[in-house]
Amino acid sequence: MPDTLIIRTPAKINLSLDITGRLPNGYHTMHSVFQTVGIYDTLTLTKTAPDQPMTLTCNAPDVPCDERNLVWKAAVRLLGDQPRGLTIHLEKQIPSQAGMGGGSSDCAAALKGIRQLFALPVSDPALHAIAASLGADCAFFLYGGTCCAGGIGDELTPLPDLPRYPLVIAKGNEGISTPEAYRRLDAYEAALPHDTKHVLDALQSDADTLFSVCGNHFDAITDLVEVETIRRIMRSHGLNPVLSGSGAAVFAGCAEPQRAEACARDLCAAGLAFVTVTETVPAG
Numbered sequence: 001m002p003d004t005l006i007i008r009t010p011a012k013i014n015l016s017l018d019i020t021g022r023l024p025n026g027y028h029t030m031h032s033v034f035q036t037v038g039i040y041d042t043l044t045l046t047k048t049a050p051d052q053p054m055t056l057t058c059n060a061p062d063v064p065c066d067e068r069n070l071v072w073k074a075a076v077r078l079l080g081d082q083p084r085g086l087t088i089h090l091e092k093q094i095p096s097q098a099g100m101g102g103g104s105s106d107c108a109a110a111l112k113g114i115r116q117l118f119a120l121p122v123s124d125p126a127l128h129a130i131a132a133s134l135g136a137d138c139a140f141f142l143y144g145g146t147c148c149a150g151g152i153g154d155e156l157t158p159l160p161d162l163p164r165y166p167l168v169i170a171k172g173n174e175g176i177s178t179p180e181a182y183r184r185l186d187a188y189e190a191a192l193p194h195d196t197k198h199v200l201d202a203l204q205s206d207a208d209t210l211f212s213v214c215g216n217h218f219d220a221i222t223d224l225v226e227v228e229t230i231r232r233i234m235r236s237h238g239l240n241p242v243l244s245g246s247g248a249a250v251f252a253g254c255a256e257p258q259r260a261e262a263c264a265r266d267l268c269a270a271g272l273a274f275v276t277v278t279e280t281v282p283a284g
């Protein structure tokens with residue numbers, strides 16, 4: 001058994017995100033297609049002397065390195081309230097307040113990695129239950145690839161992997177808090193299209209057909225200046241801009257990487273804080 005595990009933790013986008021209702025406890029129900037993409041944080045787990053208190057470090061100054069971090073919470077759930085015998089280092093690449101699930105992906109990787117490093121007798125269903133209790137998107141990242149999500153995002157059906165399709169993803173400095181985004185959506189009265197059924201039908205089609213039917217209910221209530229700029233530039237390249245999660249990252253996919261790259265050049269020229277060309281990535 002190695003003493004160190006280095007794990008790349010992928011970001012996600014939502015190819016579709018329909019918010020289908022609100023439960024009495026305030027949780028929202030959804031119908032969505034989740035997809036992992038080729039932007040990664042890196043989690044390094046190292047075993048230390050069994051009596052040494054756990055430490056967590058991170059390259060990003062705005063990420064808390066204590067019990068507020070989802071990686072810390074994962075360790076507590078598997079190793080107890082005062083975790084020992086482990087150092088964790090997190091290198092963040094996935095932007096925050098983006099709707100790309102960075103913290104949730106780190107959390108799922110920590111759960112799997114700690115179970116492996118300490119050879120813990122925790123079954124897959126038990127790990128799933130822990131992940132789902134730690135954050136809405138954590139359970140998805142135990143699978144990765146393409147998944148259909150129902151319920152409050154916790155009922156997951158893995159789908160066949162997509163080919164590696166090109167994507168351009170951009171985000172400005174402005175973020176939108178998830179609770180605020182849901183408040184706006186709750187107050188929104190017009191009917192919104194349900195994109196998930198169209199996305200599910202188009203998963204076997206070519207990339208351009210699939211990405212032309214992608215959509216997200218939060219698109220209707222997000223009017224941040226930088227999001228509008230990203231949308232305008234993506235549309236000028238014939239692409240369909242779609243928010244990921246509750247934002248504020250926007251993605252567009254297509255068949256040819258050159259088109260994504262040309263769009264990314266214009267997004268960079270507009271001075272956006274985060275612009276990348278990547279691809280959909282399979283499970284595992």
Ligand code: ATP
Nearest residue numbers: 068069070096097098099100101102103104106245
């Ligand atoms: P989501 O896609 O789930 O809406 P997000 O886009 O808001 O996530 P994240 O990077 O997942 O972005 O995290 C947002 C907040 O969660 C951060 O402000 C941070 O304080 C906290 N957080 C907890 N654990 C982590 C982690 N491992 N990495 C980054 N942020 C974390």
